[in-house]
Amino acid sequence: MMERCAIAGACLAVCLPWCTVSGQDVRADGPKQPPVSSRGRLPVTGCAGQPISDIIVITQPPFTDRLPKRLEWVRRTVRRTHVNTRDDVVRRFLLMKVGEPCNQIRRAESERILRAQPFLVDARIRAFDDEAGGVRLEVETRDDFSMIFAPMLQLQSPLLRGMRLGDSNLGGSATLASINWRDGRGYNDNLGVNVENYAFGRGRNEFRLAAQRNRFGQDMRLEVVRPYYTDFQRYAWIGSLGGTREPIEFRRGDLPRNALTVRREFANVGAVQRFGSVGRLRLVGASLTREVQSTDAHSYLLTRDGVRSDTSRAAVPTFRPQRVVRLNALLGVRAIRFVQVQGFDALTGAQDVRVGMQFGLVAGRSMVVRQARDRDNFLAANLYAGFGGTRSFMGLQAVTEGRYDRDTKAWDNFVSSGRLAWYFRPAIGQTTVVESEWSAGRDMRVPFQLSLADREGGVLGHGASRQAGARRLVFRAEQRLVVPTRLNVADVGFAGFAEAGRLWADQTVPYGISTPWRGAVGVSVLAAVPPRSRRLWRVDFALPISADPQRRFEVRFSSVDRSRVFWNDPRDVQVGRERTAPSSLFTWP
Structure with missing residues (x-):
């Protein structure tokens, strides 16, 4: 097929x-x-x-x-x-x-x-x-x-x-x-x-x-959404469904990585309506969601030659299945204006940054429908704040969610992440970016780990790291310089950067350990094709600075457009979140 x-x-x-x-x-x-x-x-x-x-x-x-x-x-x-x-x-x-x-x-x-x-x-x-x-x-x-x-x-x-x-x-x-x-x-x-x-x-x-x-799995997703683009809109809505079957691997230090197969199905339909004036308003709505999740109890190894049995004596983590239907209330408060800037997330291209504050909340309660017997409450919050202008700008976004089990009377599946960044552009062709990113998970109902090896949320030079934890904090600093050119084919630039990050353990996250700070320094070659494109092509040359035995000099090629959304969860954080939280609806572009 x-x-x-x-x-x-x-x-x-x-x-x-x-x-x-x-x-x-x-x-x-x-x-x-x-x-x-x-x-x-x-x-x-x-x-x-x-x-x-x-x-x-x-x-x-x-x-x-x-x-x-x-x-x-x-x-x-x-x-x-x-x-x-x-x-x-x-x-x-x-x-x-x-x-x-x-x-x-x-x-x-x-x-x-x-x-x-x-x-x-x-x-x-x-x-x-x-x-x-x-x-x-x-x-x-x-x-x-x-x-x-x-x-x-x-x-x-x-x-x-x-x-x-x-x-x-x-x-x-x-x-x-x-x-x-x-x-x-x-x-x-x-x-x-x-x-x-x-x-x-x-x-x-x-x-x-x-x-x-x-x-040996699949990932199917379908989504139709009318995002909340502008305060002149009256309504925004979303409909989505999908299913995945994939192995989730665990980093276990000196032991080879083992894996558990996770199956998930999800569906979501919802809408919000605007109340209030342009620039200062409220969004109120509702959604109906369904989430089914199960994790196999059998652990195995994914080797280069195929699947092998896990013969180590390490304990295999277990995760409770989930089958729930929820009715959710959607709330949003927004006081935002937009400022056009250049050379922030793009090399020289224009983008619009949000100045002001906005807050989104999803509060849900489960319903007993057919085989959906889970009894819980769900809460997710999304906070954004931005201050500054074309020369200096600081932004903050934090996303948190958790589930309250009404049978055990305890919170679980707590996932939190965010980004704090400062952009400084003292002159045309020069940009300084200083940022910190954090992620955390606790009492998870799906296989979950954080590492410095993650391509988006980790530290360069540590892609082969075997260590994992439950909380991660990473600091990054970059100085970019655009090189004038008359070729009109592309914008070209160079950057120097430094990164540092570490992990903390939590007993509810399998095989997690607390690590010392790991770092990397390096230089980058940057390009935007055609000129003023917001897609940034880059080649990073990173020298790791740490005692991690798996550290290595890294050359990384990447191409990404970060000008539309201030913050996106790294891949290893996304796997722990509920698939039915309406992130596309509350993107607030």
């Missing part, structure tokens, strides 16, 4: 960019003429209630500036293969229509919502005098580089370990479609399909579908 999905995804990725919309060819190099720009008309300093006589959308490809002669082939190739974002897709994110009064706040919010889309580099909305008492709005966007080509290479044979192929703006439709493969060595190869549409249902809705065959 997964092989058929992968073939279908590949065919879709090849065919869709050449389809037509409303009888017109939408290829970047096709005969369709772009809208006429308003350059030369009298610009308007701002919207002040003038009627909107027309809205013109101008979409630009990734490389708009001419490149040096020896690199001009790059620009031509991209323009031939790239499909600009369609006009009707851009219009779905606008909060204004022809005939309505021009409102400055709605104009700024529309511009910000467009900038928040991962398939765009930047967006601007300008107002021009139409010489008839009204205004003509010009919406100009520039696409990000949409081709996805990510080979996974290794030094020993075979050199090619895996591959991800796709397009992040398929046919200019704001749709990401990709297929991936990874060599399973002694197990099944990993095969997966991922589809994400950011303008689903001809509106500002998001659709996500992911299907993955793992080494």
